[in-house]
């Protein structure tokens with residue numbers, strides 16, 4: 001089975017993934033939670049109580065644009081569009097917290113309808129939050145004032161494939177598996193497989209600068225985009241006349257990562273590649289994280305890079321691999337996953353061997369490949385048991401990666417231990433470049449009586465550690481509302497002012513995603 005065979009999952013609010021295929025916690029995990037002092041909460045989820053919103057009559061101007069059947073104000077639709085899938089989002093959902101609920105959901109069916117919705121909302125001073133897949137984990141779907149959600153799911157077409165240039169034009173609402181399936185019918189792949197693949201969409205990948213698990217071979221999503229169309233309250237911006245250009249700054253890069261603050265991306269032109277005819281995934285064992293880091297840096301800098309390259313630290317290796325025999329019968333050590341779309345590259349294996357790696361075969365690689373979209377399903381049963389579980393990510397230049405890892409781990413451990421809930425912190429290198437890499441952390445501890453505040457405190461400590469150690473506040477999740485202040489500090493006041501000036505031109509009424517990306 002490949003990614004093009006996977007179905008689009010209709011996400012249910014407040015729980016990740018396909019409700020028809022939940023994941024039970026393995027017994028070993030339940031035991032581990034006891035060691036962390038995790039206790040099942042007494043109270044269960046609370047149903048949301050509707051709060052007075054805008055009425056259908058007040059929103060009739062939207063019905064005039066998209067048709068009454070494409071504007072909804074009912075509680076179920078609005079609740080389903082309330083926030084995304086960070087752990088604080090899920091906890092607020094369980095608490096029945098409707099404070100960030102949209103007043104309506106609008107489903108435009110074309111670029112022109114998106115333009116008309118934006119113009120109408122500007123005229124009525126009504127804030128707009130675009131939603132493509134709705135999988136944001138950085139508070140990217142919760143505006144700071146009353147808003148309508150513009151759900152782009154009706155923009156679900158593969159518009160064009162240019163086989164000579166190897167590009168495809170995809171509309172913003174095409175979800176990951178649908179894009180892959182549409183391209184597979186023509187013999188192509190996009191090669192973009194984030195762990196949220198089952199639910200996330202083309203528009204969200206572009207808006208939040210997503211990076212997929214095959215980034216070593218296919219690149220980040222922003223590297224795949226060669227053109228895009230942006231609807232703004234003032235009209236259309238079309239970018240990407242040629243693959244590369246020296247005609248001024250590359251404005252595509254200004255839109256990529258703008259998270260709906262400058263406009264709504266309605267379609268993108270992406271680079272595509274022929275579908276691979278074979279795939280191989282295998283595990284490599286290294287004595288410790290530092291040795292593994294040196295090995296994967298060699299591949300990233302001197303090649304040849306495989307398609308998938310990730311390296312777990314000791315803690316993550318121990319948790320993910322219940323069977324130590326998988327690591328060649330050795331005790332301890334760390335595991336790297338190395339995947340190839342296309343023929344196996346012996347030269348890659350030679351570099352890893354020369355750097356002290358031991359090939360432990362296809363078993364761990366296949367286990368990872370088969371389970372890679374199931375891992376996030378574990379979060380909900382962990383929360384049910386009373387665990388606090390959340391992830392965060394960052395990136396830095398290679399020379400700073402070891403100190404960054406130590407600083408973030410230390411900050412999380414001290415903050416959560418100080419709160420009486422010592423955590424387990426797992427880490428892996430998730431994406432590599434010739435100049436640096438990204439680190440992805442998973443944190444598990446018992447919940448306090450206020451798990452949202454508990455995580456806010458721990459995340460603040462981690463964010464400070466990231467800044468002090470020279471990392472970025474986000475490698476691929478984006479800014480949203482959660483990282484807004486840290487992002488402003490990272491780029492400095494003059495750069496923030498420049499972004500505000502761009503917003504002022506494109507969105508003079510400030511209706512687009514207020515409070516997201518920028519204050």
Ligand SMILES: Cc1cc2nc3c(=O)[nH]c(=O)nc-3n(C[C@H](O)[C@H](O)[C@H](O)COP(=O)(O)OP(=O)(O)OC[C@H]3O[C@@H](n4cnc5c(N)ncnc54)[C@H](O)[C@@H]3O)c2cc1C
Nearest residue numbers: 132133134135136140194195196201203204210211260265
């Ligand atoms: C379990 C899980 C695993 C994840 N794994 C990964 C991963 O491996 N890699 C990764 O990169 N991310 C990952 N994410 C984060 C998330 O999936 C990505 O940020 C993704 O790019 C969001 O896509 P989306 O279509 O769901 O966007 P949305 O959540 O709908 O939107 C994201 C932001 O962009 C804005 N926006 C949405 N559509 C548009 C548009 N068309 N034009 C302008 N602005 C728009 C929204 O208002 C919001 O601020 C994960 C999330 C979860 C829950």
